[in-house]
Amino acid sequence: INEIVAVNDGSLEDKDGDNNSAWVEIYNTSSDPIDLKGHYATDDADNPTKFLLPKLTIPGESYGILFLSGKDFSSIFDQEVHASFSFGTNDDYFAIIAPDGSTLVDVLEGIENRLGMSYGRVSPDGDGGTLFEKQTPQEPNEKPIAGVVADTKFSVDRGFFTEPIQVEITTATEGARILYTTSGRPPSEGSIFTGPIEHV
Numbered sequence: 001i002n003e004i005v006a007v008n009d010g011s012l013e014d015k016d017g018d019n020n021s022a023w024v025e026i027y028n029t030s031s032d033p034i035d036l037k038g039h040y041a042t043d044d045a046d047n048p049t050k051f052l053l054p055k056l057t058i059p060g061e062s063y064g065i066l067f068l069s070g071k072d073f074s075s076i077f078d079q080e081v082h083a084s085f086s087f088g089t090n091d092d093y094f095a096i097i098a099p100d101g102s103t104l105v106d107v108l109e110g111i112e113n114r115l116g117m118s119y120g121r122v123s124p125d126g127d128g129g130t131l132f133e134k135q136t137p138q139e140p141n142e143k144p145i146a147g148v149v150a151d152t153k154f155s156v157d158r159g160f161f162t163e164p165i166q167v168e169i170t171t172a173t174e175g176a177r178i179l180y181t182t183s184g185r186p187p188s189e190g191s192i193f194t195g196p197i198e199h200v
Contacts, residue, residue: 001106002027002063003120003132003141004094006087006113011135014067015080021069022087024094025137027124028058039105040097041066041083048097048104051083063138068094089113092172110150110172117145149173166196 003025005011013019024041028034035057042050051072058064067080068087087094095107108129111119118135121128122144133143155168169178179187180197 001025001094001096001108001120002124003118003136004087004108004111005118005135005137006068006089006091006111007115007117009116009135012065012137014069014071014082016071018069021067021071021082023065023067023069023137024087025120026056026058026064026066026096028060028062028064029125031060033057033059036064036096038099040099040101041068042095042097043068043085043087043091043093045093045095048095049101050085054081056081065137112150149176152178164198166198168196169193 001024004023006022008020008022010019012023014021026036035055036053037055039053040049040051041053042048044050053066056064056066067082068085069082070084070086071082072084073082091113092111093107093109094111096105097103098105108119111129112131113119114131116134118132118141119129120132120141122130122141131145132141133145136142150172153170156165169180171178178193179191180193181187181191182197
């Protein structure tokens, strides 16, 4: 999985003429063609067999595109394949699963979704991911953005509570410091999250 775009800025148009469908780019690092027919694509770790790929042949050292539009069709002539699910700004996980329905072939987690940008790997065989300034379908990723921290996630959603709660705050960005406040004022450098916050 080389690059993924949840908010298409018109960088890639499908055969229906839509240029706002989400898409994922898969790079074949080998010199031989690969056929992903029978593999699965998913945006849900708890549902690894969400979409069965009807076909997706990628030439050696080349790119293949899977649209994540929810249209669920494939074209006989141009290999265009659309997953039965759409990928949106709240989605942060995408994986390719082997035909056995459980073996993880590749995954991107902690995906950031921003208009006009893409999320992917600095090199096709690299680990992890980062944001890129522009969307580059079927081309190498370029212009990685340094210093962008992934969004924070809270273990307890907002709401009204009658009992004290403990809240964990996490981010997928390794080494990031999370500053917090419970008063509504801007957090200070002294308010660094180090463990669960008990709020009464």
